Amino acid sequence: MRSLMMARMAMQALAQNKLRTFLTTLGIIIGVASVIAMVALGQGASASVQARIAGLGVNVLTVFGGSATTGGARQGSAAVESLRAADVEAIRRECPSVRLLSPQLRRSAQVIAGDNNWATGLQGVDTAYFRIREWTFATGSAFEAIDTTVSAKVCVLGETVRQQLFGNADPVGAVVRVNQVPLRVVGVLTPRGQTSFGQDQDDAVFIPYTTFMNRLYGTDRFSMIVLSAVSPEEVDAARAEVTSLLRQRHHIRASSDDDFYIRTQQEIAQAAEQTTAIFTLLLGGIAAVSLVVGGIGIMNIMLVSVTERTREIGVRLAVGAHRRDILVQFFTEALVLSVLGGLAGILVGAIAVWVVRALSPWAPIMTVSSVLVAFFCASAVGLLSGYYPARKAAHLDPIEALRHE
Amino acid sequence: MALSEESLVDARDVVDSADSLIEVIDLHRVYGSGILAVHALRGVSFHVGHGELVAIVGPSGSGKTTMMNILGCLDRPTTGQYRLGGRDVSTLSADELADVRNARIGFVFQGFNLLPRNSAVQNVGLPLRYGPPLSSAERHRRSLECLSVVGLAHRASHLPNQLSGGEQQRVAIARALVNNPSLILADEPTGNLDTRRSEEILALFQRLNRLKGMTIALVTHEPDIAACCRRVLHFRDGVLERDEPIVMRSLDTNDGDAFAVRDPAGPTPSRGVECVPCVP
Ligand SMILES: Nc1ncnc2c1ncn2[C@@H]1O[C@H](COP(=O)(O)OP(=O)(O)OP(=O)(O)O)[C@@H](O)[C@H]1O
Numbered sequence: 058m059r060s061l062m063m064a065r066m067a068m069q070a071l072a073q074n075k076l077r078t079f080l081t082t083l084g085i086i087i088g089v090a091s092v093i094a095m096v097a098l099g100q101g102a103s104a105s106v107q108a109r110i111a112g113l114g115v116n117v118l119t120v121f122g123g124s125a126t127t128g129g130a131r132q133g134s135a136a137v138e139s140l141r142a143a144d145v146e147a148i149r150r151e152c153p154s155v156r157l158l159s160p161q162l163r164r165s166a167q168v169i170a171g172d173n174n175w176a177t178g179l180q181g182v183d184t185a186y187f188r189i190r191e192w193t194f195a196t197g198s199a200f201e202a203i204d205t206t207v208s209a210k211v212c213v214l215g216e217t218v219r220q221q222l223f224g225n226a227d228p229v230g231a232v233v234r235v236n237q238v239p240l241r242v243v244g245v246l247t248p249r250g251q252t253s254f255g256q257d258q259d260d261a262v263f264i265p266y267t268t269f270m271n272r273l274y275g276t277d278r279f280s281m282i283v284l285s286a287v288s289p290e291e292v293d294a295a296r297a298e299v300t301s302l303l304r305q306r307h308h309i310r311a312s313s314d315d316d317f318y319i320r321t322q323q324e325i326a327q328a329a330e331q332t333t334a335i336f337t338l339l340l341g342g343i344a345a346v347s348l349v350v351g352g353i354g355i356m357n358i359m360l361v362s363v364t365e366r367t368r369e370i371g372v373r374l375a376v377g378a379h380r381r382d383i384l385v386q387f388f389t390e391a392l393v394l395s396v397l398g399g400l401a402g403i404l405v406g407a408i409a410v411w412v413v414r415a416l417s418p419w420a421p422i423m424t425v426s427s428v429l430v431a432f433f434c435a436s437a438v439g440l441l442s443g444y445y446p447a448r449k450a451a452h453l454d455p456i457e458a459l460r461h462e
Numbered sequence: 463m464a465l466s467e468e469s470l471v472d473a474r475d476v477v478d479s480a481d482s483l484i485e486v487i488d489l490h491r492v493y494g495s496g497i498l499a500v501h502a503l504r505g506v507s508f509h510v511g512h513g514e515l516v517a518i519v520g521p522s523g524s525g526k527t528t529m530m531n532i533l534g535c536l537d538r539p540t541t542g543q544y545r546l547g548g549r550d551v552s553t554l555s556a557d558e559l560a561d562v563r564n565a566r567i568g569f570v571f572q573g574f575n576l577l578p579r580n581s582a583v584q585n586v587g588l589p590l591r592y593g594p595p596l597s598s599a600e601r602h603r604r605s606l607e608c609l610s611v612v613g614l615a616h617r618a619s620h621l622p623n624q625l626s627g628g629e630q631q632r633v634a635i636a637r638a639l640v641n642n643p644s645l646i647l648a649d650e651p652t653g654n655l656d657t658r659r660s661e662e663i664l665a666l667f668q669r670l671n672r673l674k675g676m677t678i679a680l681v682t683h684e685p686d687i688a689a690c691c692r693r694v695l696h697f698r699d700g701v702l703e704r705d706e707p708i709v710m711r712s713l714d715t716n717d718g719d720a721f722a723v724r725d726p727a728g729p730t731p732s733r734g735v736e737c738v739p740c741v742p
């Protein structure tokens with residue numbers, strides 16, 4: 058009852074000094090908002106990675122040229138071009154657990170269609186690539202197996218490239234040029250959107266890998282083979298078969314390391330997920346620091362306020378306040394500041410998440426647990442930093458306090 | 463000022479059972495220690511009976527404020543005894559002292575010591591917040607009543623910095639009155655005021671003393687003000703040099719100066735005395 062009165066008085070004091078109240082809570086507002094926004098961002102990233110794991114065929118494997126120990130879990134272009142077309146043929150012939158396979162070569166290139174041109178990624182693949190990636194066509198179709206055999210001058214466009222070069226027109230049958238080589242468009246892929254790293258999957262042009270190697274870039278080696286096992290259960294068998302075949306073909310002695318490495322899509326996604334988890338932790342950590350700084354802000358203002366209001370405390374003690382009343386009053390001020398800051402922080406955090414959703418390649422996910430944790434951390438920080446000044450206020454000597462200038 | 467007397471009865475019984483309200487016996491107060499020690503009071507003894515009106519005078523640094531702080535239970539003597547209403551104050555806990563300050567004593571400080579962000583009426587009501595629970599409406603009513611006692615009802619919602627020095631002093635006096643204390647201690651209540659305002663305040667004290675039987679002790683430097691009391695205690699260098707009864711110069715004219723002790727039920731002297739339990 059008496060404490061209730063002290064709490065009411067604390068609210069009054071806060072209401073009487075709105076600017077100070079606002080500035081004090083600002084630290085907590087920013088802290089809570091950034092914890093919520095950062096964690097939402099991180100969780101959104103990992104969710105989009107998880108969505109990709111589900112979306113990618115569970116039976117897909119990728120063979121990278123180079124060594125796993127130096128390359129780690131590389132996602133994109135591997136550096137060492139230790140693979141050859143003959144390896145592809147050998148795997149196709151001798152590995153029963155492998156259903157489909159396709160080399161994958163990449164270069165950036167300028168693609169020209171009439172007056173338009175567009176810088177994009179040119180990819181040399183087998184026609185099987187589209188089936189491995191379970192990628193369907195919006196118009197037209199994939200090039201034929203025969204196109205690969207004869208290094209045909211054909212191509213498949215990603216949706217972004219189509220839009221940039223042809224606007225709304227249907228490009229099938231039209232001709233685009235890369236490095237002076239004319240390529241007939243045979244199909245356009247359905248849009249896939251961005252990867253979890255913000256890479257636009259639709260910003261690509263696919264041509265037969267033989268065309269890529271023989272007609273455009275004159276190379277006979279490459280660094281990536283994408284393949285699919287006959288079933289998810291056969292993934293390990295496929296890996297073993299491909300490993301022993303390639304070791305044999307590349308004349309690797311038993312004591313030496315592979316000059317290639319194989320990753321399943323899941324391993325790649327998991328590595329990516331690990332990265333996003335660290336990313337979430339890092340973001341959350343930075344945000345947590347700002348929350349603590351916000352708490353120190355409250356402590357600072359409360360200490361200043363105790364000094365500033367020493368006379369007031371003296372007057373209150375002189376007219377009958379118990380030490381506990383003063384403690385409760387100042388403690389309540391700190392509590393209300395941090396709770397107000399926490400609530401406002403949740404609001405600002407939600408707005409930030411909403412804004413980020415519009416701007417970021419992946420949708421941030423605001424979880425109830427991150428909101429609760431941020432809020433209770435804010436309250437705890439506020440209480441801890443409010444207790445010391447409140448105690449200090451309560452233990453002032455009335456006479457000394459009244460003499461304070 | 464109507465008070466819920468029931469809630470205060472216990473505390474008052476304790477204090478009012480004695481013959482003298484205040485008994486000070488060989489009181490010493492030493493500030494600090496070692497070579498820095500200041501002997502502010504060195505062996506002071508006196509009694510003040512119920513319903514007295516006492517002036518405390520003396521040169522600056524003679525220990526008047528120190529004495530008032532001890533009488534007001536804000537400070538404790540280093541040695542010696544202070545009995546308030548027959549009870550040795552040194553036996554009371556900090557919270558009990560706070561309750562005594564709240565219910566029994568109205569203190570008017572040398573500075574005004576009003577809370578700067580609170581309106582006049584809120585300042586007056588401050589002691590009510592630390593007493594027995596009251597509704598905010600009741601607190602407001604009582605605070606307003608005390609403000610009208612000092613003639614400031616029309617300034618109720620003004621902040622201290624919107625009031626003149628004299629008005630601020632009167633708000634501080636209204637705050638001292640709000641719990642209807644039996645003892646009022648005023649440390650230079652007229653220190654900042656001109657003669658006319660000073661006399662208005664002394665008239666109010668005389669009226670409270672006469673009608674409500676409040677015991678009042680006030681510190682002053684001005685002989686004119688001391689002359690408005692019935693007894694003068696002269697302090698010098700921490701000792702009570704002289705204790706003399708005087709003939710009071712009465713300022714208390716009933717035809718109402720700037721302010722009057724108004725009672726909702728009619729300002730009859732008998733009723734005024736009746737509601738002050740410290741007069742037997
Ligand atoms: N908190 C304190 N610490 C140390 N010395 C003090 C303290 N308070 C008062 N004194 C000293 O005690 C002595 C008495 O002070 P006190 O304030 O009681 O004087 P006073 O009679 O009220 O003077 P004034 O008329 O100027 O108000 C002075 O010498 C003063 O310096």
Ligand SMILES: [Mg+2]
Nearest residue numbers: 526527572649
């Ligand atoms: Mg003094």
